[in-house]
Amino acid sequence: MADLSGQTIDGKYQLTEIAGEGGMATVYKGFVRGAAGFQRAVAVKHIRPEYRALKNYIDMFIEEARVGSELAHPNIVQVHDFCSENGSYYLVMEWVDGIDLGAFAKAYVDSGRQVPWALAVAVGIGTLRGLGAAHDRVGPNGQPAPIIHRDVSPHNVLLGINGVVKLSDFGLARARDRAASLTAPGTVKGKLSYLAPEVTFGKANTVQSDLFGVGNILWETLSGERIFDGKTDVEIFKKIRLCNIAPIIEKRPDVPPGLSAVLETALAADPGNRYATAEEFAHALGQIMKQAVGINAATALGAAVADARQRLTEKPGDGQLTQDKSIEIDFSRADEPIPLTQVKRSPVDSNMMTEPNIRPKK
Numbered sequence: 001m002a003d004l005s006g007q008t009i010d011g012k013y014q015l016t017e018i019a020g021e022g023g024m025a026t027v028y029k030g031f032v033r034g035a036a037g038f039q040r041a042v043a044v045k046h047i048r049p050e051y052r053a054l055k056n057y058i059d060m061f062i063e064e065a066r067v068g069s070e071l072a073h074p075n076i077v078q079v080h081d082f083c084s085e086n087g088s089y090y091l092v093m094e095w096v097d098g099i100d101l102g103a104f105a106k107a108y109v110d111s112g113r114q115v116p117w118a119l120a121v122a123v124g125i126g127t128l129r130g131l132g133a134a135h136d137r138v139g140p141n142g143q144p145a146p147i148i149h150r151d152v153s154p155h156n157v158l159l160g161i162n163g164v165v166k167l168s169d170f171g172l173a174r175a176r177d178r179a180a181s182l183t184a185p186g187t188v189k190g191k192l193s194y195l196a197p198e199v200t201f202g203k204a205n206t207v208q209s210d211l212f213g214v215g216n217i218l219w220e221t222l223s224g225e226r227i228f229d230g231k232t233d234v235e236i237f238k239k240i241r242l243c244n245i246a247p248i249i250e251k252r253p254d255v256p257p258g259l260s261a262v263l264e265t266a267l268a269a270d271p272g273n274r275y276a277t278a279e280e281f282a283h284a285l286g287q288i289m290k291q292a293v294g295i296n297a298a299t300a301l302g303a304a305v306a307d308a309r310q311r312l313t314e315k316p317g318d319g320q321l322t323q324d325k326s327i328e329i330d331f332s333r334a335d336e337p338i339p340l341t342q343v344k345r346s347p348v349d350s351n352m353m354t355e356p357n358i359r360p361k362k
């Protein structure tokens with residue numbers, strides 16, 4: 001698809017470069033300029049041309065984007081605007097200066113390391129805070145009007161170099177699934193692995209299926225492996241239905257046993273055996289975080305994200321490993337909502353930050 005970098009959308013959003021490609025859209029980094037030289041970075045999602053002809057899809061996309069734009073929470077990527085120009089559709093969002101969780105985990109796998117468990121837990125808490133806000137949404141008439149995300153997957157969890165965790169693409173999965181059923185099956189690749197078992201049996205997505213998704217991405221981040229993997233979609237589908245999941249402690253003997261138990265609850269095959277709410281799940285993770293004393297999760301996560309991004313952009317073969325930074329983290333603050341912006345200076349307790357298979361430093 002043509003690269004739109006350099007173009008200005010709706011007279012105000014200047015696209016500078018492609019930031020990423022997803023199943024149905026290309027995401028650009030851009031800027032919106034104000035008076036007196038003010039400018040703000042934005043992410044502009046451009047729906048691929050082949051989808052814009054699908055009237056139902058576009059209607060649904062607009063509706064979902066509108067609902068999503070109502071959600072304002074520090075752990076949710078804010079939707080700012082929706083524009084259509086020359087028959088193309090653009091969703092304008094807050095720009096997150098960082099990488100997505102999929103890329104973050106990949107940076108670790110590529111360099112033979114494992115994500116420190118406390119960082120994975122911090123990502124989980126942030127994701128759950130965002131999800132909880134959507135699940136607890138109250139409609140204009142004062143009645144509960146929960147928004148189910150439906151697509152909690154590593155690419156939709158964005159991690160900032162400032163340590164923030166932000167969930168993106170609320171509700172867009174519904175529009176995407178609709179488009180997939182209107183076009184050819186299998187148009188949406190790579191998302192199957194994150195479905196909850198009951199969804200593969202035709203049940204609706206619920207709060208509990210979103211929570212299973214969080215359990216799934218945490219298990220994957222910690223193990224460096226897909227929880228349900230296979231050569232074909234059918235194979236993956238069968239595995240999800242069986243829902244035979246190894247306790248994470250078998251893959252990562254360094255995690256606290258309590259964390260392994262929390263993930264077993266989140267990943268229970270029967271939705272009735274999972275956590276009741278995102279809040280309950282986040283609280284359980286917060287209790288685990290208390291074991292990581294002397295660490296500030298946001299600072300450590302931000303530094304790790306910056307490091308991962310650098311590793312991913314390094315040219316292969318140049319042989320330069322970035323230095324592992326000494327990072328201060330205060331896990332005693334883990335019960336607070338992420339982002340945990342305040343850094344408490346305290347001596348480093350490096351236990352929590354030790355990467356079990358870390359490569360020797362140069």
Ligand SMILES: Nc1ncnc2c1ncn2[C@@H]1O[C@H](COP(=O)(O)OP(=O)(O)OP(=O)(O)O)[C@@H](O)[C@H]1O
Binds near residue numbers: 022
């Ligand atoms: N608000 C944002 N700020 C910065 N980067 C973003 C933002 N939104 C998306 N990205 C980047 O662009 C990539 C593509 O996003 P996109 O949502 O189109 O695809 P996806 O999440 O991989 O799949 P899906 O189509 O299912 O959402 C993301 O993986 C992420 O790296």
Ligand SMILES: [Mg+2]
Binds near residue numbers: 168
């Ligand atoms: Mg996405």
